Amino acid sequence: xxxxxxxxxxxxxxxxxxxxxxxxxxxxxxKVYDGSVKAVDNISLTxxxxxIFALLGGSGCGKSTLLRMLAGFEKPTNGKIFLAGKDITDLxxxxxxxxxxxxxxxxxxxxxxxxxxxxxxxxxxxxKGDIAERVESMLSLVQLDKFAKRKxxxxxxxxxxxxxxxxxxxxRPKLLLLDEPLGALDKKLRExxxxxxxxxxxxxxxxxVLVTHDQEEAMxxxxxxxxxxxxxxxxxxxxxxxxxxxxxxxxxxxxxxxxIFDGIIEEDExxxxxxxxxxxxxxxxxxxxxxxxxSVGVALRPEKITxxxxxxxxxxxxxxxxxxxxxxxxxxxxxxxxxxxxKVIKAQELNNTRDLSCxxxxxxxxxxxxxxxxxxxxxx
Amino acid sequence: MNKLFGRAWMIAVYxxxxxxIVTLVxxxxxxxxxxxxxxxxxxxxxxxLANDGDLIAAVWLSLKIAFLSSLMSVFFGTxxxxxxxxxxxxxxxxxxxxxxxxxxxxxxxIVGLSLLLMLVxxxxxxxxxxxxxxxxxxxHALLGTAYAAVxxxxxxxxxxKRLDEAAMDLGCRPFQVFRLVTLPLxxxxxxxxxxxxxxxxxxxxxxxxxxxxxxxxxxxxVIFSRARLGLNPTINAVAAxxxxxxxxxxxxxxxxxxxxxxxxxxxxxxxxxxxNQ
Numbered sequence: 119x120x121x122x123x124x125x126x127x128x129x130x131x132x133x134x135x136x137x138x139x140x141x142x143x144x145x146x147x148x149k150v151y152d153g154s155v156k157a158v159d160n161i162s163l164t165x166x167x168x169x170i171f172a173l174l175g176g177s178g179c180g181k182s183t184l185l186r187m188l189a190g191f192e193k194p195t196n197g198k199i200f201l202a203g204k205d206i207t208d209l210x211x212x213x214x215x216x217x218x219x220x221x222x223x224x225x226x227x228x229x230x231x232x233x234x235x236x237x238x239x240x241x242x243x244x245x246k247g248d249i250a251e252r253v254e255s256m257l258s259l260v261q262l263d264k265f266a267k268r269k270x271x272x273x274x275x276x277x278x279x280x281x282x283x284x285x286x287x288x289x290r291p292k293l294l295l296l297d298e299p300l301g302a303l304d305k306k307l308r309e310x311x312x313x314x315x316x317x318x319x320x321x322x323x324x325x326x327v328l329v330t331h332d333q334e335e336a337m338x339x340x341x342x343x344x345x346x347x348x349x350x351x352x353x354x355x356x357x358x359x360x361x362x363x364x365x366x367x368x369x370x371x372x373x374x375x376x377x378i379f380d381g382i383i384e385e386d387e388x389x390x391x392x393x394x395x396x397x398x399x400x401x402x403x404x405x406x407x408x409x410x411x412x413s414v415g416v417a418l419r420p421e422k423i424t425x426x427x428x429x430x431x432x433x434x435x436x437x438x439x440x441x442x443x444x445x446x447x448x449x450x451x452x453x454x455x456x457x458x459x460x461k462v463i464k465a466q467e468l469n470n471t472r473d474l475s476c477x478x479x480x481x482x483x484x485x486x487x488x489x490x491x492x493x494x495x496x497x498x
Numbered sequence: 499m500n501k502l503f504g505r506a507w508m509i510a511v512y513x514x515x516x517x518x519i520v521t522l523v524x525x526x527x528x529x530x531x532x533x534x535x536x537x538x539x540x541x542x543x544x545x546x547l548a549n550d551g552d553l554i555a556a557v558w559l560s561l562k563i564a565f566l567s568s569l570m571s572v573f574f575g576t577x578x579x580x581x582x583x584x585x586x587x588x589x590x591x592x593x594x595x596x597x598x599x600x601x602x603x604x605x606x607x608i609v610g611l612s613l614l615l616m617l618v619x620x621x622x623x624x625x626x627x628x629x630x631x632x633x634x635x636x637x638h639a640l641l642g643t644a645y646a647a648v649x650x651x652x653x654x655x656x657x658x659k660r661l662d663e664a665a666m667d668l669g670c671r672p673f674q675v676f677r678l679v680t681l682p683l684x685x686x687x688x689x690x691x692x693x694x695x696x697x698x699x700x701x702x703x704x705x706x707x708x709x710x711x712x713x714x715x716x717x718x719x720v721i722f723s724r725a726r727l728g729l730n731p732t733i734n735a736v737a738a739x740x741x742x743x744x745x746x747x748x749x750x751x752x753x754x755x756x757x758x759x760x761x762x763x764x765x766x767x768x769x770x771x772x773x774n775q
Binding site for chain 2 (some may be wrong): 189190191193205210211212216217218221222224225226228237238241242268269271272273277285289426498
């Protein structure tokens with residue numbers, strides 16, 4: 119549970135702006151393998167029309183099983199799936215108005231690009247002329263008109279990805295499932311493709327559920343993210359909510375980098391809280407729903423910490439340590455600071471001038487400080 | 499030094515493998531009726547072969563049996579392999595999987611003998627089947643199915659299961675998935691299974707001997723029985739013709755395959771360099 123309740127209403131959320139028309143509803147879905155292993159444990163969720171919903175988690179967290187149940191490849195042990203109000207739990211995959219873009223694409227190697235895209239249309243009773251027209255429009259949507267006659271192996275990774283997208287959109291599904299959509303591309307191509315993919319999806323206006331282990335991918339593409347672990351949702355929210363207001367240590371740790379201090383609430387007022395940790399005293403500039411004496415975690419993102427050589431004048435929100443590691447990333451540098459207690463924290467400094475601005479080097483004594491709105495208090 | 503030894507070893511192995519075949523081909527052009535004595539080159543035994551009705555009938559019978567039995571083997575082997583790879587749980591699965599591979603390890607003599615006993619008692623009760631072409635076919639198909647199942651299983655196992663799911667996702671019923679996706683991708687495996695079972699059947703002598711009836715002698719049976727009466731160089735001519743046909747087929751297929759592979763690599767490289775421009 120998040121204890122930063124007071125800032126909630128101040129934050130504009132992406133979901134509230136959308137039309138609240140519900141497309142997908144999952145009720146208490148559970149998948150048990152071999153009698154005892156719970157891959158998905160009693161998950162419920164709703165996805166509104168037009169949303170891009172991401173399931174984010176490490177391997178084995180159940181995200182793929184959940185996606186496969188939506189597609190119809192796995193039968194849920196318990197629970198129901200509704201699509202546009204209709205119960206589709208027992209509908210086989212080939213009867214569901216849902217299409218999937220597979221990880222590493224699963225293009226049919228014996229068929230040309232054109233035939234791959236037409237494959238799903240030919241299974242329906244669609245007139246030949248209509249099929250051709252649809253395939254042409256899909257090809258131009260993904261800008262592969264010139265490649266219609268090629269076989270999948272005659273395409274580069276990025277082109278294959280676009281064919282896969284065109285194939286999964288050709289039947290105009292009500293729901294599009296994306297399984298690690300950019301997993302097979304190299305880093306440079308990813309950023310470009312990510313935007314292309316989102317643009318195409320928005321142009322078509324299809325609702326999406328995507329599965330990924332890459333938090334960056336989830337953050338940039340999705341309008342809402344569900345962070346999963348051990349078959350359950352840990353937190354569901356817009357990308358900025360999940361990043362800035364994680365509701366547990368696990369979420370905070372999984373999304374991005376974070377320093378977590380353990381401490382005890384010393385003072386609990388409606389406009390501020392102070393938390394005593396071994397390393398320092400935290401002054402949090404807003405009220406929380408805890409009480410004095412409670413032990414909590416204080417999560418602090420590395421980019422919200424400022425380093426300096428001089429000791430800050432304030433009596434809270436700073437700590438001192440020795441620089442033990444400097445990792446240069448180009449756009450920013452991450453300093454690892456070993457505090458007097460032995461704890462190592464990370465601080466990220468923007469390289470906004472060409473000389474490394476804060477002038478710290480290995481072995482220097484440095485002071486890390488942050489403002490009173492930088493941290494999140496975690497009770498779990 | 500090491501390199502020299504390796505080369506010498508390789509040459510020795512090649513000689514060991516191919517010397518008998520080369521000798522056989524050379525001696526098929528020998529004019530002398532004595533198999534081991536060279537007199538002069540002639541096509542005499544090829545002419546004799548062309549006039550040897552029994553031998554030619556045996557060749558045709560063997561080809562016919564090999565062709566039909568390998569078709570049967572591939573058909574049954576494919577479905578066995580499909581059931582075993584795609585359905586992980588059904589009653590009798592363990593039985594099917596072990597039974598389908600028993601013929602691989604069971605000595606041919608035992609298989610032949612037990613089939614013979616079964617067919618004899620069947621014929622006794624039902625008046626069917628008469629021993630001959632049909633019974634040899636059955637025996638060869640039994641053995642071939644096991645081999646074909648192994649070949650097709652390995653191909654099915656390495657095939658991406660997501661392709662099946664993609665087909666189903668796009669609206670294919672299970673049988674359509676098989677017909678439109680699995681089968682076309684299996685073609686190379688089916689061809690190799692066919693060639694393998696064809697050769698197995700073509701040179702089988704044990705099963706055929708048990709299962710054939712009067713008037714149905716396959717080529718290996720004829721060669722075998724003639725060899726016991728003293729070898730006639732006509733057999734060399736048959737063997738040389740067989741070797742020629744097989745070598746041409748093998749060489750042609752490997753040239754075709756390596757060309758296709760090179761072509762494919764070129765196209766893949768082309769696709770990526772196009773995309774980078």
